[in-house]
Amino acid sequence: MSAQSPRFEKKLRAGVLGATGMVGQRLVSLLADHPWFELTEVAASERSSGKTYAEAVRWHLDVPIPAGAGDLVVKGLNPTLECDFVFSALDSSVAGSAEEDFARAGYPVVSNSRNHRMDPDVPLLIPEVNAAHVDAIPLQQKNRGYDTGFIVTNPNCSTAGLVLVLKPLADAFGLEKIFVVTMQAISGAGYPGVASVDIQGNVVPFISGEEEKMEAEPQKLLGKWNGERFVDAGLGISAHCNRVPVLDGHLECISVSLKKIASLREVREALRDFQVSSELAALPSSVRNPVIVLDEQDRPQPRRDVNAGNGMAAVVGRVRECPLLDVKLTLLSHNLVRGAAGAALLNAELLAARGFLNRDVRSEGPESLAESISQ
């Protein structure tokens, strides 16, 4: 690090837009004691702004509000925050333009919102799956006239776990068709979200817009950035989405057909052996083996397995033959961690490691950044 860039010698300053919501709270919590990032700003819709975070938030996590975060004053959604980049956990009713405003003002925006996910120049990113998609950022900046700012997104909570499991199968055997039925946790609907009289002892077989996302997003995630645009993976996907009375953790039953014949043993091995690159392994929130395969016949279960791998793993069980396609299995992932806050955080870590989050000094190489911070 040169003497002219003292910022590199300390943590990157992060803001959280939509900090009072369920996902925002998780982000605030995950940022406590983060080795690379420091939470310096929380922002929310007008109604909350002006209060301290502790006053404004209806805190849902079992652990207390992190020291430091509670005293931050909640700002509005104006792109004048004191930070190097922002996370966006905004509701989709406001995320679209707010994220653009911040990007235009020079802030890298690491978003969990759905608004820009399918934009043709915005990476929809899962580091373990398609890290190369960050290469689209310069073109996005050029297209949109952004300077240092840009938008990167993570997928929908139910897509995240699915694609993490599909990735090693796609690599090892090639993928053709995916049939998926979800049983999604109530925390995925935000707060107040699902009314208790609707879900008590019940299942609601509909989540607005969810099936469409699950049928579209994996195409982009498992597709390629060809230097000019994202090329879809060309998969056949059919999704049924249900809400079940479970607190955290989306469970999914899937059947897949593979391009190459594979035994169940080979499938299990491909899943178990899925390991991240050394670049990713160096990211604070990554897990070396993001897919965990259980052998018990009645697992994974949301309440018991949702926190496996600190909530950043997809947990797989019941790998067996499918009479219609090739393989059936059940998978679970934490909708608020791997499917939202943890996903955005991991994206930010990858972007930091590659040097995208330093607003002023773009000439610095990413390796040196990561090194200097993590020391």
Added chain:
Amino acid sequence: MSAQSPRFEKKLRAGVLGATGMVGQRLVSLLADHPWFELTEVAASERSSGKTYAEAVRWHLDVPIPAGAGDLVVKGLNPTLECDFVFSALDSSVAGSAEEDFARAGYPVVSNSRNHRMDPDVPLLIPEVNAAHVDAIPLQQKNRGYDTGFIVTNPNCSTAGLVLVLKPLADAFGLEKIFVVTMQAISGAGYPGVASVDIQGNVVPFISGEEEKMEAEPQKLLGKWNGERFVDAGLGISAHCNRVPVLDGHLECISVSLKKIASLREVREALRDFQVSSELAALPSSVRNPVIVLDEQDRPQPRRDVNAGNGMAAVVGRVRECPLLDVKLTLLSHNLVRGAAGAALLNAELLAARGFLNRDVRSEGPESLAESISQ
């Protein structure tokens, strides 16, 4: 009715084997005030026998034990009961031989147990779907040396609703492939069944033997009796079965491919127009339209829709296109009524109407029987 057969002038006497279990209780309840049948005997494993039914049973229904039933003395499983036929709601650990004993002793056995469902000479019966399969009874009696006795079964609780919905589709368009994921209620596991610490706020993605049944039983149900044997329907079926924290009602997400091209409107109409024959419509437990199609986008829901059609209907919603097969939909049926006790009762009613339940006077035609009883 001739003077020699005074029995025809009164209700047929029914016994219930396994009367203290969840399904047995439903049968006892459904038999109260039944226009054709009178409950005269309750039987169970040795542990209960000798007590009155009220003493022996841990009653689970919201309505009280029917007057008359509570005072019956619980008998053991010896085929010496005072009744014209028996229902079997026995656990599969004892049902196999007990049902054979009763059939050999001359009792028609209307069974909910899985043991004999796939026997090559035993009808697996849903009256609305394959009433013609009762034609196999005479061959069964001949094969096994039974005199007036025989065994007829109803399908597994999760198969029942599925096949009821598949039947009109098969008739109208032809069926090829069925993909099904179930979310099954806890009452389907009997009592004490699922431990609360296992299912509280959780989903268990495994039910022993259930997927195998769902992939096999529809083949027989939708197949044909050719006079000598049951010919399978030759369907491709893939099932994933899950237990969810719902009291009653199995919800199923299905995708199907059809032999003939059909619009969603045609599919909905075929389901809505599915109507039973006049023979079936005369059975006390039948519903004229056994498939109910809802238009609300978030229905059917187990807690809200499980009792539609007195629990004897399959409730369908969300009929839409499937990107992989042809049609996606969600269906619900009451696992203890349509899927168990009500299914057995309807089977018994069909058998009574066709004259199979009168042990002594086989020469009487079924029509006269039904007529004399129902007057």
Added chain:
Amino acid sequence: MSAQSPRFEKKLRAGVLGATGMVGQRLVSLLADHPWFELTEVAASERSSGKTYAEAVRWHLDVPIPAGAGDLVVKGLNPTLECDFVFSALDSSVAGSAEEDFARAGYPVVSNSRNHRMDPDVPLLIPEVNAAHVDAIPLQQKNRGYDTGFIVTNPNCSTAGLVLVLKPLADAFGLEKIFVVTMQAISGAGYPGVASVDIQGNVVPFISGEEEKMEAEPQKLLGKWNGERFVDAGLGISAHCNRVPVLDGHLECISVSLKKIASLREVREALRDFQVSSELAALPSSVRNPVIVLDEQDRPQPRRDVNAGNGMAAVVGRVRECPLLDVKLTLLSHNLVRGAAGAALLNAELLAARGFLNRDVRSEGPESLAESISQ
């Protein structure tokens, strides 16, 4: 009935204010096929008005919207409705002045809202407990300058069941102290009410304002109208209120001290023998024995016993000695029926029988009214 009053020869026309809420829906449902009343108007806050009821309501009951009700156009809260009296199931934020407006305009207002319950000239009424309190109506009309209009209220949902059980004890033995802890159902909070992430697998030991109501309302209910004012019962009452993940039915653990020594057998008998007067027995919604005593050691249970007595009974179990006071017991009542909609309906029936609901012809005696309607 004389020829000049044709109205008496048909049903009384009822309006429901707040018809789209949880309690309003119950009222609409209970009014279907009511022998004395006919629903002719539904009204709600501005947001809903103008739509049909079927369009405006998010219907929560298992039974469908009654024929006739769905097509009614939802009116605003102006006292210009075409009906003989109104029920009020309004939110307390608007009920106070809206109910006064209707009363001033001449409408009898039968309210479930809390706003006027403790007004010194407004009856807080449970017919089985304090029917004589309706005698306060003329003074209320005089005090407030109301003509034919007036306000009558029913108690809070958790008070209703409690006082129904206390009444026969007060009559037989005299009451001194009551200790009560409630476990209240989620439907008591309206819709959307309690967020599922707050109550899933949880208990919330606080319900705003509930303990205050439970400690105040029984004093008025069990007190007397002395011709000029309500005289409190002078009881010592301590309440703890909790929300539990139960759909319908408030369960309450109580201990009471009695003025007169009584055996447990005498207490059980006093509860069992509690029977309504013949005047009340003639009301369509009344039950002859409004307290049901169960002998099973683990009852009453909300899910299993909530509908006893059509939801209009209080169900009592576990009557036993209390080491601190005299008697301990557990009671259950349906919060939406006995505790809200059914309570208001029964109040209206009493008022109709006593001739208070006919806006124009006040000179007619109540007996003739009830007689003419019920024929």
Added chain:
Amino acid sequence: MSAQSPRFEKKLRAGVLGATGMVGQRLVSLLADHPWFELTEVAASERSSGKTYAEAVRWHLDVPIPAGAGDLVVKGLNPTLECDFVFSALDSSVAGSAEEDFARAGYPVVSNSRNHRMDPDVPLLIPEVNAAHVDAIPLQQKNRGYDTGFIVTNPNCSTAGLVLVLKPLADAFGLEKIFVVTMQAISGAGYPGVASVDIQGNVVPFISGEEEKMEAEPQKLLGKWNGERFVDAGLGISAHCNRVPVLDGHLECISVSLKKIASLREVREALRDFQVSSELAALPSSVRNPVIVLDEQDRPQPRRDVNAGNGMAAVVGRVRECPLLDVKLTLLSHNLVRGAAGAALLNAELLAARGFLNRDVRSEGPESLAESISQ
């Protein structure tokens, strides 16, 4: 440590009787990496013995079976285990005589079972409440002819949290009467415990024997050992016990009367200031302030607060005036930790610190033992 007692230089060897049950599993888990104790033996009823622990147990905790524990061979209940003392988490059907057998054979028995709790020479122990009760051990040994063995018990799961909260109130103000209503978690009933069809969306207002325990055990816990016998505290206690659909954590609503007048502020302070002695603070499982007082009006809540203080604290909220007694409050404690496994472990730690757990060398003083181990 002298050369003659090499055992003191390593951890004390612990056995767990009833190791496969819910409480036994918690003990096995809490003993992993314990600084003073090492798990060397697991024992259970005959059915499990001979298998490894991993084979025999149906593991319920979210964390895996501790390394080392899984490979232990499950022994029967013969007092020939290789360990210095045993924990007993046995079912009460076998605990009575098994614990006596082990004590007679020389093993200190630290029991969670109810059988010997009220024995006149057996300490019922909560270290923060009545550590002096261990002085009864020598008399117990003399009475029963035990050599180095003895029995010490911890209270019922619902009593534990209650008494922890009562203790500082008794010390500061004196206690007279306690009214308590519990809402107890399903995990308190063991495995399989409560059937899901009994508790789903329901409350069961009865737990066999629980009210009797709650009315009796606090008398002994808050009473005194006078050198010859335990003298009861002479409190008036009335308990109502309920089972609610919550996984872990017993919530209790209590009202108490105090001997000395106290303001709510003084009560809160007495609870907050309750601090353990330095002897107890040195025990590995103790928390310095075992009562946590929350200020939020809707806390404590089982799902959110059950793990406060590592599950060893009682969490108090809603301290307010009681119209009948003096003070009302709500308390929560973890039924499996503070109410069972953690309670037994803390008892064992106190006994170890005071030198009671070394079977051979009784002459060593307790201080040196604790010191040598903890170094």
